[in-house]
Amino acid sequence: MTADNLKTGLYDTHVSLGGRMVEFGGWDMPVQYPEGILAEVKAIRTATGVFDVSHMGRLYLSGPKASEFLDWVLTGSASTLRVGRARYCLICNEKGGVIDDTIFYRLAEDRYLLIPNAGNRPAVVAWFQRWIDERFSPGCTMEDVTTTTGLIAFQGPGTPELIDKIANDQLSAMRAFSWAESAIQGSPIFVGRTGYTGEDGFEMLVQGNDLVKVWTALTDAGAAPCGLGARDVLRLEAGLPLHGHEIDEETSPIEAGLDRFVRADAEYVASDILQAQMNNGVQRKLVGFTLPGRSAPRAGYSLLDQGETIGTVTSGSYSPTLDTSIGMGYVLERYVEPGTVLDLDIRGRMVTVTVTALPFYTRPRRT
Amino acid sequence: MSSPDDRKYTKEHEWIMIDDAATNSAVAGITHYAQDQLGDIVYFELPKVGDNITHLAKMGEVESVKAVSDLFSPIDGVVTEVNEKLLDHPELVNEDPFGEGWLIKATVANAAAIDELMSATDYDAFTAAS
Numbered sequence: 001m002t003a004d005n006l007k008t009g010l011y012d013t014h015v016s017l018g019g020r021m022v023e024f025g026g027w028d029m030p031v032q033y034p035e036g037i038l039a040e041v042k043a044i045r046t047a048t049g050v051f052d053v054s055h056m057g058r059l060y061l062s063g064p065k066a067s068e069f070l071d072w073v074l075t076g077s078a079s080t081l082r083v084g085r086a087r088y089c090l091i092c093n094e095k096g097g098v099i100d101d102t103i104f105y106r107l108a109e110d111r112y113l114l115i116p117n118a119g120n121r122p123a124v125v126a127w128f129q130r131w132i133d134e135r136f137s138p139g140c141t142m143e144d145v146t147t148t149t150g151l152i153a154f155q156g157p158g159t160p161e162l163i164d165k166i167a168n169d170q171l172s173a174m175r176a177f178s179w180a181e182s183a184i185q186g187s188p189i190f191v192g193r194t195g196y197t198g199e200d201g202f203e204m205l206v207q208g209n210d211l212v213k214v215w216t217a218l219t220d221a222g223a224a225p226c227g228l229g230a231r232d233v234l235r236l237e238a239g240l241p242l243h244g245h246e247i248d249e250e251t252s253p254i255e256a257g258l259d260r261f262v263r264a265d266a267e268y269v270a271s272d273i274l275q276a277q278m279n280n281g282v283q284r285k286l287v288g289f290t291l292p293g294r295s296a297p298r299a300g301y302s303l304l305d306q307g308e309t310i311g312t313v314t315s316g317s318y319s320p321t322l323d324t325s326i327g328m329g330y331v332l333e334r335y336v337e338p339g340t341v342l343d344l345d346i347r348g349r350m351v352t353v354t355v356t357a358l359p360f361y362t363r364p365r366r367t
Numbered sequence: 368m369s370s371p372d373d374r375k376y377t378k379e380h381e382w383i384m385i386d387d388a389a390t391n392s393a394v395a396g397i398t399h400y401a402q403d404q405l406g407d408i409v410y411f412e413l414p415k416v417g418d419n420i421t422h423l424a425k426m427g428e429v430e431s432v433k434a435v436s437d438l439f440s441p442i443d444g445v446v447t448e449v450n451e452k453l454l455d456h457p458e459l460v461n462e463d464p465f466g467e468g469w470l471i472k473a474t475v476a477n478a479a480a481i482d483e484l485m486s487a488t489d490y491d492a493f494t495a496a497s
Contacts (some may be wrong), residue, residue, distance in 0.1 A: 010425055020406075031433065032406055032433075036406055036407045036461075037407050037432040037433065038407040038432065039407075210368075229433050231404065235433060241399070285480060293410070294409040294410040294430070295410045295412070295430055295432060296409070296410070296435075298435065317432060318409040318410070318430075318432060320432075347428070347435070349412075
């Protein structure tokens with residue numbers, strides 16, 4: 001921790017709960033609470049848990065050219081997104097590398113909320129401002145409200161029932177990837193039916209001075225405080241990429257297997273490169289793999305075929321939900337078929353791994 | 368939590384105590400502080416029975432959900448037993464690092480060398496300062 005790191009409005013709450021604070025993306029954030037990562041993962045998979053994700057950015061894009069602007073800088077379409085809905089997609093540089101991945105919400109015909117990752121917010125803001133100044137000013141303006149608001153992720157199979165007890169509206173009726181406005185104990189919330197855990201859940205944007213009140217309402221109702229450690233295990237089990245690991249400025253969404261979030265039929269930043277990759281294929285692709293036992297693959301470890309390095313691990317962990325070790329990594333295109341057997345070099349120890357279709361974990365559908 | 372004063376400690380957060388003076392047999396593990404820093408432990412790579420281990424040389428690895436750390440031998444000796452329970456229940460080290468969660472037993476080459484290690488008081492002062 002350094003004095004230079006940003007702190008969310010819940011910093012003191014995390015410390016008083018016994019959260020272990022670490023630097024992440026320029027912020028001091030809890031990696032875990034005293035119950036530990038495994039207990040936190042279990043809470044999210046079986047009940048409810050709550051994350052402070054206020055380190056993630058909150059950007060409003062507004063104006064008559066806001067849709068046109070987002071259509072240009074995003075791989076997904078903004079103009080065809082209905083008001084009331086949200087969408088996941090990528091922000092690419094001119095080489096087709098991923099500056100960030102994001103969820104954005106259409107608030108009105110000419111107004112959007114976009115959530116960049118914590119550490120990428122400065123790069124996204126600079127990139128957006130460049131394009132606004134070059135092509136879309138004065139028809140599109142950007143407002144960064146990250147430091148005056150907070151964001152809470154409330155996740156787990158028990159969230160619909162629990163949120164209806166504490167919010168003013170029946171939010172359990174919301175569809176996935178939609179948003180609504182409501183209130184918890186008098187504090188206004190902007191809530192999306194979204195998340196990064198592979199479970200059902202809600203993400204809530206609140207005013208900075210309401211953050212502690214809304215968080216406490218959720219934990220008092222039984223939600224387990226969860227840290228970044230559990231969040232990383234959960235997203236990995238769900239096969240979701242993390243920027244800086246599976247995706248970065250040198251990696252394209254097509255290599256990462258994110259084709260379905262990339263428009264094939266429009267012109268936007270790097271569209272020619274991405275569409276050529278979609279049509280012609282790429283040399284390396286992201287795969288998931290499993291290995292027996294609990295020793296985990298870690299980022300940077302090599303994947304080999306008959307002694308020859310053919311890939312690199314981007315993320316890995318012991319998966320408590322599946323009780324086996326799992327990983328993701330890039331391999332040469334001919335090794336992507338599920339069932340392919342490869343060797344993993346765990347600090348000099350060779351272990352056999354099996355390429356597996358992603359995601360590793362899919363939540364049970366409830367009827 | 369203060370460390371038990373019936374044993375000795377290293378700066379690498381291992382503990383060791385003689386459990387049978389007649390045979391120079393000692394038992395060793397990692398400290399409460401070490402397991403707390405690691406978080407949920409999921410895997411151990413331990414030396415095998417018969418392996419020679421050397422004071423402050425790597426003797427194995429411990430993995431938690433978030434990290435991998437080397438284990439260092441507190442003494443010179445020969446491994447006589449490893450805690451097989453940790454294969455299926457590595458969490459024993461989180462739950463009871465000074466008891467059920469011991470790692471190995473070894474015949475120590477020189478029992479007097481154990482006395483050179485840190486006392487519980489010194490170790491607790493060391494971790495409080497780090």
